[in-house]
Amino acid sequence: MIFYKPKKNSSHFLSPIIVALDYRDKNKALAFVDKINPQYCQLKVGNEMFTLYGPEWIKELQKRGFQVFLDLKFHDIPNTTARSVASAAELGVWMVNVHASGGGHMMEAAKKTLLPYGKEAPLLIAVTLLTSMTTQDLQPIGIYGEQQEQVTRLAKLSQDSGMDGVVCSAQEAQILRQHCGSSFQLVTPGIRPLNSVNFDQSRTMDPKEALKAGANYLVIGRPITGSEHPVQSLKNLYTLLMNS
Numbered sequence: 061m062i063f064y065k066p067k068k069n070s071s072h073f074l075s076p077i078i079v080a081l082d083y084r085d086k087n088k089a090l091a092f093v094d095k096i097n098p099q100y101c102q103l104k105v106g107n108e109m110f111t112l113y114g115p116e117w118i119k120e121l122q123k124r125g126f127q128v129f130l131d132l133k134f135h136d137i138p139n140t141t142a143r144s145v146a147s148a149a150e151l152g153v154w155m156v157n158v159h160a161s162g163g164g165h166m167m168e169a170a171k172k173t174l175l176p177y178g179k180e181a182p183l184l185i186a187v188t189l190l191t192s193m194t195t196q197d198l199q200p201i202g203i204y205g206e207q208q209e210q211v212t213r214l215a216k217l218s219q220d221s222g223m224d225g226v227v228c229s230a231q232e233a234q235i236l237r238q239h240c241g242s243s244f245q246l247v248t249p250g251i252r253p254l255n256s257v258n259f260d261q262s263r264t265m266d267p268k269e270a271l272k273a274g275a276n277y278l279v280i281g282r283p284i285t286g287s288e289h290p291v292q293s294l295k296n297l298y299t300l301l302m303n304s
């Protein structure tokens with residue numbers, strides 16, 4: 061099993077699991093977080109919890125030793141996006157993301173703003189095509205062709221614009237490995253262990269298969285946080301991946 065580096069040039073290694081902390085209630089989130097160990101996973105804070113609880117919530121998680129992926133999917137003009145990414149860096153988060161469809165100028169500006177942070181800069185990741193979307197969803201938004209073509213096009217643009225990696229579905233991991241090489245980070249939501257419900261996700265994959273396909277990180281929310289025993293579900297997944 062391969063472990064992954066937390067920040068560029070760091071000698072510490074991280075679990076491949078990122079748990080999406082999509083809770084409305086902070087106390088419910090803490091009831092889970094306080095029973096797990098940072099060795100098992102990193103934590104992703106998205107729009108729901110950040111809107112409610114802000115930077116203090118990030119600090120609470122960092123105080124407990126967790127690396128935080130701030131998933132606010134910035135998508136704006138280059139100047140605004142760059143300043144937002146710099147604000148994320150000020151929070152000391154481990155990973156932050158933007159939407160690749162914001163374009164090359166936007167991503168380059170975001171990358172440039174992180175230069176002063178050197179080794180302390182968060183990993184900067186671009187979302188390609190949301191894992192809830194299928195080929196049928198593309199035409200109404202003016203994109204003709206297959207989902208995989210769109211993901212590949214945006215992943216290459218992201219790499220050329222200096223991103224450390226992309227968010228994609230694990231279904232595209234293998235092809236992106238071929239196009240983008242081995243050091244480009246592939247962060248894959250839509251992870252669904254056998255017998256779990258897809259909900260609104262379309263492009264899904266089993267966790268072991270996702271790692272085999274070339275994903276670096278597996279983003280997983282409801283199959284863990286919505287399960288009857290979230291702590292046990294996380295530990296089981298960790299053990300499964302470590303023993304594979």
Ligand SMILES: O=C(O)c1cc(=O)[nH]c(=O)n1[C@@H]1O[C@H](COP(=O)(O)O)[C@@H](O)[C@H]1O
Binds near residue numbers: 080082191192279280
């Ligand atoms: O950027 C993300 O994290 C993301 C991108 C994407 O394409 N698909 C996607 O599901 N996500 C996030 O990954 C998490 C998936 O959660 P579950 O579907 O509950 O496992 C959610 O927090 C989403 O916001």
